[in-house]
Amino acid sequence: MDMSAKDRIRIFDTTLRDGEQAAGGNLNVAEKLQIARQLGKLGVDVIEAGFPAASPGDFACVDAIAREGLDSIIAGLSRTREEDIRACHAAVKAAPRHRIHTFIATSPIHMQHKLNMTPDEVLREIRFAVSLARELAEDVEFSAEDASRSELPFLIQAFRTAAEAGATTLNIPDTVGYATPEEFQEFCRSIIEGTAAPDNVVYSVHCHNDLGLAVANSLAAVHAGARQVECTVNGLGERAGNASLEEIVMALKTRSDRYGLASGLDTTKLHPTSALVSRLSGIHVPPNKAIVGANAFAHQAGIHQHGVMANPLTYEIMKPEDVGASGTELVLGKHSGRHAFRSRIEELGYVLTPDQSERAFALFKKLCDNKKNVSDEDLAALIADEILLTSIENLYDLKHCSVKTGEGPALAVITLGNGQGDISDAATGNGPIDAAYRAIRRAIDLEPELLSFNIKATSDRSDSLGETTVILRSGGVTAPGRGVSTDVIESAVKAFVNGVNRLHVLASAKGVELGKKSENHYE
Numbered sequence: 335m336d337m338s339a340k341d342r343i344r345i346f347d348t349t350l351r352d353g354e355q356a357a358g359g360n361l362n363v364a365e366k367l368q369i370a371r372q373l374g375k376l377g378v379d380v381i382e383a384g385f386p387a388a389s390p391g392d393f394a395c396v397d398a399i400a401r402e403g404l405d406s407i408i409a410g411l412s413r414t415r416e417e418d419i420r421a422c423h424a425a426v427k428a429a430p431r432h433r434i435h436t437f438i439a440t441s442p443i444h445m446q447h448k449l450n451m452t453p454d455e456v457l458r459e460i461r462f463a464v465s466l467a468r469e470l471a472e473d474v475e476f477s478a479e480d481a482s483r484s485e486l487p488f489l490i491q492a493f494r495t496a497a498e499a500g501a502t503t504l505n506i507p508d509t510v511g512y513a514t515p516e517e518f519q520e521f522c523r524s525i526i527e528g529t530a531a532p533d534n535v536v537y538s539v540h541c542h543n544d545l546g547l548a549v550a551n552s553l554a555a556v557h558a559g560a561r562q563v564e565c566t567v568n569g570l571g572e573r574a575g576n577a578s579l580e581e582i583v584m585a586l587k588t589r590s591d592r593y594g595l596a597s598g599l600d601t602t603k604l605h606p607t608s609a610l611v612s613r614l615s616g617i618h619v620p621p622n623k624a625i626v627g628a629n630a631f632a633h634q635a636g637i638h639q640h641g642v643m644a645n646p647l648t649y650e651i652m653k654p655e656d657v658g659a660s661g662t663e664l665v666l667g668k669h670s671g672r673h674a675f676r677s678r679i680e681e682l683g684y685v686l687t688p689d690q691s692e693r694a695f696a697l698f699k700k701l702c703d704n705k706k707n708v709s710d711e712d713l714a715a716l717i718a719d720e721i722l723l724t725s726i727e728n729l730y731d732l733k734h735c736s737v738k739t740g741e742g743p744a745l746a747v748i749t750l751g752n753g754q755g756d757i758s759d760a761a762t763g764n765g766p767i768d769a770a771y772r773a774i775r776r777a778i779d780l781e782p783e784l785l786s787f788n789i790k791a792t793s794d795r796s797d798s799l800g801e802t803t804v805i806l807r808s809g810g811v812t813a814p815g816r817g818v819s820t821d822v823i824e825s826a827v828k829a830f831v832n833g834v835n836r837l838h839v840l841a842s843a844k845g846v847e848l849g850k851k852s853e854n855h856y857e
């Protein structure tokens with residue numbers, strides 16, 4: 335579809351910023367780079383890469399993404415403080431096209447209880463922040479946090495102030511997911527009419543999903559004139575998440591009769607992008623999730639199956655191949671060569687350096703000794719866990735793990751390398767994984783709390799790989815961990831060790847000390 339700028343919806347992806355704020359979502363720089371590259375291939379207009387002033391680690395991630403030379407605009411978030419705005423600019427400026435996204439709350443409840451500021455002070459902050467950002471960058475977005483609970487006349491004043499100071503995008507967030515579609519459409523229309531910003535200014539919308547209305551509210555705002563939608567892959571995000579990118583994009587495409595608008599995205603990349611984000615974030619996609627869930631195109635009822643066989647349009651409003659869910663899985667085996675291997679991992683959304691690719695190929699060949707057929711899921715799990723996870727500096731590596739089960743409690747013996755030598759310990763527990771986790775805690779003299787634990791098979795077959803995800807916490811630091819192996823116990827042990835390594839990386843980035851074990855109660 336040939337579309338003018340007025341008919342085009344810009345997709346602003348905030349998976350790496352708002353999405354990453356979801357529980358336990360601490361992606362490392364290698365993982366964020368993979369996601370950013372895939373978002374670039376998908377064709378999103380803007381990638382919000384992070385919040386550079388939040389920590390040196392966040393700054394480094396945004397800077398690394400900015401240096402990738404992607405076609406998408408790279409944005410960073412910043413409060414209205416001078417140091418935030420300067421840090422944001424420093425982090426995004428290497429990108430050929432970059433944006434400073436600054437925000438402040440405009441609702442009475444936020445101004446009074448969070449900011450402790452009068453409305454006049456907030457207006458002064460907006461003028462200051464947007465003017466400074468415009469001195470540094472041509473592309474500046476202003477967001478009025480909690481816009482949907484703000485008073486309309488004040489909100490219009492806030493947006494006018496931002497537009498006068500040079501903002502090129504004005505964003506209307508439903509921060510707490512409180513809006514309903516009809517009301518929000520009216521609200522956005524009134525803002526757009528009332529602000530009457532110059533023609534080059536784009537109105538944007540950013541909806542949270544607390545009432546399950548984020549996508550509906552975003553589309554209502556589009557009806558009112560918004561031409562940028564902020565969203566995340568798989569709807570990832572704080573609390574109930576953000577508007578789901580794939581749902582917005584496919585609603586615009588499937589119902590172009592209704593909207594007459596299009597995003598420029600390559601929708602056949604939606605499925606691989608969703609799988610990549612789900613695997614790297616450790617947050618699984620429910621099977622009934624629209625567009626990207628495992629059952630989104632599965633027809634169970636006999637009457638439906640009959641209809642679909644006669645003519646797919648009887649029950650299918652989109653074709654699975656339109657979203658990259660063709661279901662034809664290429665299975666690789668020990669005779670597959672480098673070329674087939676490389677093109678398959680690229681189709682799965684991974685872009686590896688030549689060195690990573692060689693290592694991955696060697697691991698794949700090793701896996702073929704244990705498994706006749708290596709599926710897409712096996713391959714993606716292998717890359718995510720063996721290549722991306724090892725890109726962080728590991729304090730510990732797993733040297734040996736053996737478990738004994740049978741009558742009575744299980745017994746685990748663990749050996750870890752710590753760069754200076756080997757440390758070993760043993761413990762009993764309620765099953766082999768519990769015993770192994772207790773042995774690791776003893777060996778490292780640290781008691782990370784296990785907040786979440788999940789083991790998943792990469793296929794329905796008994797020769798499947800086991801993929802474990804955990805979320806650990808210690809000393810106020812939370813980190814995810816992942817592990818994969820044909821042996822499920824080993825996958826669980828690897829995940830715990832990986833979580834511990836990530837806890838150390840995050841703790842040192844934050845300058846905090848992980849809580850030491852006070853007394854040994856894991857006997």
Ligand code: KIV
Pocket residue numbers: 352411437477478479480505507508509510540542
């Ligand atoms: O939800 C929100 O209000 C935000 C803003 C910072 C855009 O994420």
Ligand code: ZN
Pocket residue numbers: 352507509540542
């Ligand atoms: Zn948000």
